[in-house]
Amino acid sequence: MALEFVGTVRAVRSGLVDTLADVAGMTAWGRAHAAELGIGPDFTATEELRREVVELRQAVRALFARAVAPAPPSSADAHRLPGFAEALALVNAAALAVPVAARLEWPEGGVPAARNVPADGADESARIRAVLASAAIALLAGPDRERLRVCPAPRCVLYFIKEHARQEWCSTGCGNRARAARHYRRHGSG
Template sequence: MQRYLALELASTIRHDGNGGVTDDLGDVAGTARWLDAQAELFAGNGLPAEHAGRLRVDETARGELVALRQAVRALFARAVSPGPPSPADAGRLLPVRQALDRLNAAAAREPTAPQLRWSNDALPVTHLLPAADNDPLVRLTAALARAAIAFLTGPERELLRACTAPRCVRYYVKRHGRQEWCKPSCGNRARVARHYRRQHDAQ
């Protein structure tokens, strides 16, 4: 299944499997683990793994990632409208204008220049090359912001949904016409809850 960097960032808030919600960016150690797990995706979005490895993960870095995630989740909520947003966001969404400003500001922090690459046996492609060797945190947040912009302006936006299973707070890309939940375990939980409600109503 294809993974999207913007969706991975949004999914750092997730159901913990025990009826609660966990935050992968809740502390510095968790943030460092999440960044390590995304090395391949960062490389696919123009950020070499060795560059991400130079980032000193501290409270400043964690705070910037959390702020960017808040903007991405607010824009995801707008994208799934008129459907409901994730329950994790419903009561505390950033205003859309503020979310857009935050995302665009992060993307603009690192100046880039398009570079054409055209090997003998492939079609020409463009890559964004950083105009300068910026601070690793600037490069990281800019790469995440650009990935979110690409996601929200691409065809995936039309397939974005908020999972409606009990206690789930994830967004997901709908893969087929009948998909209602982000993963099978959420579908099982939703069916059990539905069955329980029917049994309760019948009494």
């Protein structure tokens, strides 16, 4: 969840795209992740909620940048990230604002699973931010932090978890673009 959250800033051919740039984008992203966020399928974001979630995302991206150091951070927004202490405080405050409890989920015909969800009583923005902050904390405090990388492919700004020793890029597409760019730098286009 934390990787999907920070991946709401990504690069396309025309430049950077921020999925959470407006209320409609935040609403669509929230609905697409409703189960993980503990919200209903009819979720509709407000501008205030969107701003709070984006502020949290920038804090998580700052912590990811620190986690991949001394490698460079994602070039998407490194110049706009909050300082480390501010980011750490914001993520911790968001996670602590809403208590979480284990909930048993047992889909028809499926296997039971436990999932931590925010306790009721807090407002929707606080609950969403608590889930996202807790996911970031789990990733950064767990063994995956050592495998967290920034994709070095041209124009890519994503963070990813390195799944095997030879993995260099976030996706096959990025690997292909990086190899093609290297080929054209060495041999020219003609």
